[in-house]
Amino acid sequence: MGHGLTGTDAVVSVRNLPMSGTELAADQKAAERRIIEMGLRAVDEDGADVLVLGGAAYATVAARIADHLPVPVVAPTHFAASMAESLAASCWRKPRSGGYRSPGAKPTTGLSAELAAFFADRPSDRG
Numbered sequence: 001m002g003h004g005l006t007g008t009d010a011v012v013s014v015r016n017l018p019m020s021g022t023e024l025a026a027d028q029k030a031a032e033r034r035i036i037e038m039g040l041r042a043v044d045e046d047g048a049d050v051l052v053l054g055g056a057a058y059a060t061v062a063a064r065i066a067d068h069l070p071v072p073v074v075a076p077t078h079f080a081a082s083m084a085e086s087l088a089a090s091c092w093r094k095p096r097s098g099g100y101r102s103p104g105a106k107p108t109t110g111l112s113a114e115l116a117a118f119f120a121d122r123p124s125d126r127g
Helices: 021-026 028-046 061-068 076-089 113-120
Strands: none
Touching: 021 028, 028 061
């Protein structure tokens, strides 16, 4: 069983890298140096136990900078992709009842006859 944050007191700081994804891609080494500096400050000044990198642009950065930091570095994009792969591999079928079932057909207006027929012919998952 996993553990999660139980309140905002578990987050000790949030720091933003003042670089866009384009800038990060253009000069990865400079971005990584800056992230390491910011990470060390979060550990030393704020008492961070884990560094969580946010955004797809940082997906591969964690592995490259981890050896330069005294705490674990996490890139959630990796975990999100792994979770999606696990869910796809589980072969779960679409729910037909409950809160995650398809909401069913909705009335349409202003569609071409062909597009209206396409939506009308779709089987309902609610049945």
